[in-house]
Structure formats: C-alpha cells, structure tokens
Amino acid sequence: MNEKTMRKSRWQTVIFLLIIIVLTYLSSAITQFNFIDGMATIPEAVGWIFSNLMITQESLGKLPKILEKLNETILMSIAATTLAAVVSLFLGLFGSKTTKINNFLSVFARFIASVSRNIPVVAWSLILLLSFGQNSVTGFLALFVGTVGFLTRAFIESIDEASQSAVEALKATGATYFQIVSKAVIPQCLPQMISWILFMIETNIRNATLVGILTATGIGYTFDVYYKTLNYNAVALVTFCIVIAVLIVDFISNYIRRVIL
Amino acid sequence: MSLLKVEGLGKSYTSDIKILKNINFEIKAGEFVSIIGPSGAGKSTMLRCMNRMVEFNEGKIIFNNNDVGSLNKKELRKLRTSIGMVFQHYNLVPRLTVIENVLHGRFGYKTTMQGILGRYTEEEKERAFYLLEKLGIHEHAYKRCDQLSGGQQQRVGICRALIQEPKLVLCDEPIASLDPSSSKIIMDHLKSISTEMGITCLVNLHQVEVAQNYSDRIIGLNKGEIVFSGTSSELSEEQINKIYGTETKDLIMA
C-alpha cells in the first residue's frame, strides 16, 4: 500500500466513524432513548438478576420435566434442519449456474431462497400460527421454511464456487447429469454443505426457544409458563439448561467440522 | 480421409459481435495441430465448438463422419466419449483420489446408475493404472488430487481423457499454469499420444515456440478469423506479426 491510498483509507475510517456517531445520536433522539438513563439502570438490573434468577433446590426438582422439553425442542430443530437440507439440496442444484436444469427452475429456486430467507423466523411463526394454530407443526414449519431459504442460498454458492470446472470436464466426457452431480458436485461440496447444516442446527436450537414461546411448544413454552407465573428460579434453570445445550451442540458440531474439513 | 472437417464455422454469443467468422480447416487422424492467437481471439470458443460444449450458430463440423451440429442429446453424449478434453486448470474433482478422477472418463460409456454406483469393470481399472504408469504418476493413485503439483494434476487430466479411448483430444492451454519443466513433460506426453497412439491432438497454445516445436501444423487465429495455416517452418516472423497484430519484440516485452 502506498502513502496515498493509506491516507485515503485513514480518511475513510474517520468519515465512517463520524457517520456512525451521527446515526447513533439521531436514532436515540428519534426514539427518545436516553443513553445515560439506560446505563444508570444497569446496576439495579444486575442486582435484580442476581437476587431473583437463582437456581434453588426447589427448582431443581423440575429438572426432569425441563430436560424432556429441551430434548423435544432439540430433536425438532434437528428434524426441521435435516428435512430442509434435503429440499435445499435440490433447490441448490436447480439454482446454481453450473448445475441448473433450466432457467425457469433456476429463477424459481432463487426466488424461494430469497423470500423465505428475508422473512425472520419469528414472522414466519406468526404467519403460520394463523393457519396451523398453536401446535408443534407450526414451530416445525417455521424453522423449516427459514432454513430452506438460508441453506438453498448457501448451497447455491457452495456449488458454484467448488465444482464449476469439474462439471465442465465431466460434461465433456459425455457423463449424464446425475453422474456429474453424484460424482463431482456432491463429493466436492459435501464438507461445506455439512458445515452449513451444522450451523443451521445450532441457529435453529436457539430460534426454537423463541418460536416455542409463540407456538406454545417445547422449551420455549416451559420458559413462558414459569415466567408468567413469576417462578424466576425455574426460569433461571431453564435458561441455564438452554445455554448448556447450545454449548454442547456447538462443541459437537465444531468437532465434526474439524474432522470433515 | 480427414477425421475432423470444419466448414464455414461461425459463432456469436451476443447478436452484435461475431466471435468466430467463417472458419475452415481439416485435420487428418493422428495429426498434432496447434492453435495460436492473441487473448480473446476465440481459441477457447473454437475448441469448445468441436464437442459442442459451446453451441455454434453457423457452418458445419464433421467429426468421424458425424455431422456434429445435427446430433440429438443422446448422440451428442456418444460423440463426446470419443473426444477427450484437457484444461488449463486441470478441472479435476480436487477432493477425490487420482484413480477416481481417471475413472470419471468412463462415465460416457455407462448408464446413469452404473456411474452413480461407481461400477467399473476390471479392464477399466487395469487400463486406468496402465495409463497412470505410462504418465509416471502411478505411485500417487490413491492420493487426493489436491495434494498433487500442477504438473501431476495435468497428467491426471490427460489420463482421464485417454481412458475415454478418444479419437481426438482437445487441449485448452494445457501448460499455461505450469513451470517450464512441467510444461515440457506435458507437451512430450501429448506429442507421444499423437505419434504412438495415433490420437489426433488439437491444442490451444500461448507460446509460439512451443507450438513450433511440437506441431505438425499450426493454425493462427486473430479476431475470430484464421489468418495462418501451415507447418512450423512456414510460420515466419512476418506471419507471427500478422497473427498477433504486433511485433514479436513487443510481445516479449509485454
């Protein structure tokens, strides 16, 4: 980098910082959020958390029930993710420039991906609540739809990036579409795809809690019930269990990633 | 009798520019022909018209008595089995082993199911090892391709083309990403393919000297037109300038 570009990039940093400061100021002014007041409540809030959100002997008695619900939520997240992965694999193949069958399916796949990805999971839950009501199908579908969008997009990129040249070579040998997909595209992209699927399983376990609150299922519902009955010790236990579960899943998926990549 | 005959070939990707204009040439079986020309002249496009990896708009290509342009999907697949292809960037599946990549060259002869299940006959496997040995990379047979050097990967690419039992091998700048010593190994192998096995080679090249050393015949392409066609000795300084549209001195400087 020469001096001129360095000076230019330093200027860019300054301007960027200024913009951020102005934006922060403007948005807090518009929403009437007083930063100083907000900060002042922190000690009190922390005090409240420590005095109320304690796991007690009594709340530990609820552990088996909580674990059962947590288990249910984790399994549902995994099921929604894996099913979505299968659908996304096909949409990814249709959507990718290198493996598309025709333009119509390609546009279709990309459309599905962007629609389902750009609507947050919480919004999907609320939309699906209207038609399916408060049950586990709604939660499952909400996770499924959001995941299809995300994974399709990720798979399209993985396929485009990883296998374009090999696809060309195999086409030139006279290989059929499914031979090319199964022997060049999938072997080359699989580690990356698995990595994305693991990422979505982690994300979905976190999302499932929130979705559960809305759809009255799983660990989210348990959380909600204790919260509304002011049983804060149980709320603390639920939160603790979720954190531990997410950490364990994180650990496992990182381990798998290390092995396959 | 010629193996490949091109008549009035024309190609345009967009309606405003013609990439190839009225290309005519003939290649006999076993010939080693190089195509040279500046970047963007249409060398890659022309090569890919031969096996219809690029669809051409005008003219006729007759390969081995088949009218290439009129083949349906199934016939095209059959045609492609008899035309091998070698690429600048090798175009292997990097995560798979060398032997798997070589055997990919047999897909054209198999049903979709046989290919997906990876059913290869004993003869095919033996042939794959024979070819790897011939190109001097048999000890790497079970290594993943991404662990090989560029020159070794290109030899895998050549094995994949040869196991197709092709009549013609198309090479798109096979040595453009390689150092001089690997380049020589690759060019020597390609030359021996044409002299020993009688397989026709059509090779895009950037280096004029390499083309002169190895080719039976050289085709010079400029802006989509053939501006030279003849033997290495017929390619004079003046002709080279005509092909590249510059002085050779500038070429070296650039």
Ligand SMILES: Nc1ncnc2c1ncn2[C@@H]1O[C@H](COP(=O)(O)OP(=O)(O)OP(=O)(O)O)[C@@H](O)[C@H]1O
């Ligand atoms: N898929 C495509 N769509 C549109 N234009 C293309 C496409 N492929 C190539 N072209 C254009 O066709 C022209 C010839 O390209 P081609 O790749 O055949 O040249 P080349 O002689 O192989 O060049 P190089 O030596 O750089 O590889 C270029 O102007 C290029 O921009």
Ligand SMILES: [Mg+2]
């Ligand atoms: Mg080219």
